[in-house]
Amino acid sequence: MTGRDDTHCVVYKRCGCSDEVSGRRLGGRCGRLAEVGHGSWYFAVQVVGASGRRERVRHGGFASAEAARCAGGELLAAEVDGPFFAGYTVGQWLRYWLSVVEGRLRPTTHRAYRDHVRLHLVPFLGRSGWRSCRGGT
Secondary structure: OOOOOOOOOEEEEEEEEEOOOOOOEEEOOOOOOOOOOOOEEEEEEEEEOOOOOEEEEEEEEEOOHHHHHHHHHHHHHHOOOOOOOOOOOHHHHHHHHHHHHHHHOOHHHHHHHHHHHHHHHOHHHHHHHHHHHOOOO
16 A cells, blocks of 8 residues: 555556466566456555454455456445444455345356355355345345
8 A cells, every 4th residue: 555545546557477487476566467368456545454453455366456456446445334343243354245245157057156145154154144244035
């Protein structure tokens, strides 16, 4: 993060290329990042974590800077009503996470994650609890 303003989203581009001599990843130093289709976009934001302290959250793999900025903005917007993770149970967090990644994953992958959470990680909810939390779907 740059500066002291913790309410913004930093967007940057990285790739998985390695230095030929050292073998280390180049990340944001790759000379090919200016090429269309090379590398992917990431965001970094600071939110209040489960511990109550500010934590940096970084996530990447976005096809465009705008998609990364939008995802970072969604994370910041979720924090407006209070600390991002405050009072969340594991089940609530998993359902929230599934709703956030729904459009970013293949439908079959999302369905598999959803079913796994419902059947194995939050078994006490059962099918009826899951449907009521997801608006009847």
